[in-house]
Amino acid sequence: VWYAKNKELVKYRGLYVKASPNPAIWRFIELPDGTRRKLTSEERDGEINIPSEARLYTTVSQLAPSYSEASVYEFKFEGEAYRPPAGQCWLTTKEKMEELARKRRLQVDGELPRYILYYDDFPYSKLTNPWLDTAGASDKLYVVQTSEKPIMRCLLMTTDPGDLIFDPTCGSGTTAYVAEKWGRRWMTCDTSRVAINIARKRLLSGVFDHYKTLNGTVSSGFDCKKIDRISIKNLANDLEPQKVTFFDQPNVDKTAIRVTGPFEVMTLGRYSPEDWKGYLTESGKLENYITVICRLYRKDVSLQGASGLVHAIAESEKEKIALSVGPLTGRVTARQINDAVQDALALGVSEVHILGWAFEANVGEVKSQLEAREKVKIELIMIRPDTLAEGLKVTQPEMLFSPLALPDIEVKIKNGNGKEKEVVVTLKGVGVFDRKRRTTNYYPADKGYIAAWYLDEDYDGDCFVDCQMFFDFKKKPNLKAALKAEVDSDEFELQLQSQPFPAGIYKRIAVKVVDVYGNESTVVKNL
Numbered sequence: 001v002w003y004a005k006n007k008e009l010v011k012y013r014g015l016y017v018k019a020s021p022n023p024a025i026w027r028f029i030e031l032p033d034g035t036r037r038k039l040t041s042e043e044r045d046g047e048i049n050i051p052s053e054a055r056l057y058t059t060v061s062q063l064a065p066s067y068s069e070a071s072v073y074e075f076k077f078e079g080e081a082y083r084p085p086a087g088q089c090w091l092t093t094k095e096k097m098e099e100l101a102r103k104r105r106l107q108v109d110g111e112l113p114r115y116i117l118y119y120d121d122f123p124y125s126k127l128t129n130p131w132l133d134t135a136g137a138s139d140k141l142y143v144v145q146t147s148e149k150p151i152m153r154c155l156l157m158t159t160d161p162g163d164l165i166f167d168p169t170c171g172s173g174t175t176a177y178v179a180e181k182w183g184r185r186w187m188t189c190d191t192s193r194v195a196i197n198i199a200r201k202r203l204l205s206g207v208f209d210h211y212k213t214l215n216g217t218v219s220s221g222f223d224c225k226k227i228d229r230i231s232i233k234n235l236a237n238d239l240e241p242q243k244v245t246f247f248d249q250p251n252v253d254k255t256a257i258r259v260t261g262p263f264e265v266m267t268l269g270r271y272s273p274e275d276w277k278g279y280l281t282e283s284g285k286l287e288n289y290i291t292v293i294c295r296l297y298r299k300d301v302s303l304q305g306a307s308g309l310v311h312a313i314a315e316s317e318k319e320k321i322a323l324s325v326g327p328l329t330g331r332v333t334a335r336q337i338n339d340a341v342q343d344a345l346a347l348g349v350s351e352v353h354i355l356g357w358a359f360e361a362n363v364g365e366v367k368s369q370l371e372a373r374e375k376v377k378i379e380l381i382m383i384r385p386d387t388l389a390e391g392l393k394v395t396q397p398e399m400l401f402s403p404l405a406l407p408d409i410e411v412k413i414k415n416g417n418g419k420e421k422e423v424v425v426t427l428k429g430v431g432v433f434d435r436k437r438r439t440t441n442y443y444p445a446d447k448g449y450i451a452a453w454y455l456d457e458d459y460d461g462d463c464f465v466d467c468q469m470f471f472d473f474k475k476k477p478n479l480k481a482a483l484k485a486e487v488d489s490d491e492f493e494l495q496l497q498s499q500p501f502p503a504g505i506y507k508r509i510a511v512k513v514v515d516v517y518g519n520e521s522t523v524v525k526n527l
């Protein structure tokens with residue numbers, strides 16, 4: 001089924017699969033000396049081999065599906081005269097029938113001459129339904145990962161190189177990865193940061209064949225394999241065979257390989273607290289998501305008096321704290337922190353706890369600035385990733401919430417070879433939520449808890465740019481085969497020290513760490 005907003009713009013590039021000859025259809029053979037005969041029953045049943053140099057063929061009726069007086073004539077073939085049965089006519093003109101006879105493409109099979117169709121005229125069939133040769137993805141990176149083959153087929157059938165593809169449910173990024181591989185542009189999104197991180201790593205570590213293009217640009221199309229298709233029409237009209245393009249078989253430039261081109265990872269910059277979202281509690285009652293989180297954090301919260309981004313107030317004899325809850329499917333932004341602090345101050349509260357599932361890169365910096373400027377105390381609190389998933393069986397707040405743990409980095413500035421100063425960043429440790437003990441612990445960076453880390457050498461405070469990236473390839477990618485070169489196996493160990501780089505215009509770096517559970521945390525440092 002094809003859906004299209006505008007039918008006129010739909011593209012269809014047929015794909016072909018090798019057709020295996022079915023002896024029930026390809027009933028005859030032609031031997032190299034030109035003799036033709038039926039397959040023997042032993043040959044048909046596979047008991048004895050068909051001679052390897054023989055050409056398989058079948059015969060096709062030369063009677064037309066609809067009647068036309070003009071196509072009723074006597075046709076002389078091999079000394080006999082043939083006429084179509086009453087009420088029927090030939091498929092084509094006498095001259096064309098004679099042309100087919102001259103080309104040895106006719107044979108009497110039954111009562112009448114029929115067209116000889118060789119299996120090797122075009123031993124392929126158009127890929128239609130169903131696709132029984134596809135299976136689930138192997139070596140999965142993501143539990144619901146789609147296999148590449150069906151995505152590749154859909155993409156090749158409906159788009160050309162350079163076209164733009166959108167997959168709104170990215171997952172492990174199979175669509176983006178396949179699009180990248182086949183020279184299509186792509187956009188993708190997901191509500192899960194785990195999915196986005198897997199997709200990011202997959203794309204950044206992908207190595208692809210370099211396809212030859214038609215005129216040097218990807219959008220001109222790939223130089224694909226073309227196969228002659230011999231058809232009755234071409235033969236009868238004495239034309240060259242039709243050239244069929246195999247869009248899934250581009251010619252490969254063996255002297256080059258490709259990696260993923262530049263791409264951006266963006267988050268919804270503006271906060272949306274999603275206070276409209278309901279959550280079904282254990283008692284079966286539908287409660288407001290923000291209320292549920294606030295109550296889990298502090299039993300004594302009051303929702304009365306809350307306003308703006310202060311969602312609740314926890315008050316005891318000793319303290320008065322304003323609570324602000326981040327979005328369920330996004331990050332706590334600098335703006336949310338700022339607005340929550342302003343709203344708290346307006347309510348006369350000078351301690352603000354921001355509870356979030358994920359935090360934007362610069363929140364540590366924003367917290368320090370606001371604390372200094374507004375004379376407030378701010379706590380950034382991570383909500384445990386599976387808090388709502390567990391049906392809220394665990395209700396001690398210390399098991400559900402932990403202070404935001406930023407990656408521990410060391411920045412060294414030293415004199416480089418020339419006059420320019422060089423910066424080197426070392427990743428020392430990462431805070432990881434411990435599921436058993438239900439606490440956030442710092443682990444040294446070499447303890448196997450880091451899946452990847454990224455360095456923005458000149459962070460502009462808004463958009464994190466992956467200038468250097470480091471992966472822990474638990475499974476080593478087969479770069480050796482792709483690059484056709486020896487690859488130092490140390491390269492696959494997680495490097496904890498960056499390459500030296502000059503300080504940029506913002507004099508500020510950012511490090512984003514993704515832990516093995518897919519959670520990311522980012523720290524920003526001024527140089």
Ligand SMILES: C[S@@+](CC[C@H](N)C(=O)[O-])C[C@H]1O[C@@H](n2cnc3c(N)ncnc32)[C@H](O)[C@@H]1O
Pocket residue numbers: 142144145146147168169170171172173174175189190191192195
């Ligand atoms: C079946 S998976 C996609 C798998 C993907 N094709 C792959 O190869 O990995 C569906 C994805 O959609 C995401 N998702 C669910 N609801 C979504 C929404 N409303 N917007 C965007 N993504 C969503 C899920 O987080 C999940 O990663």
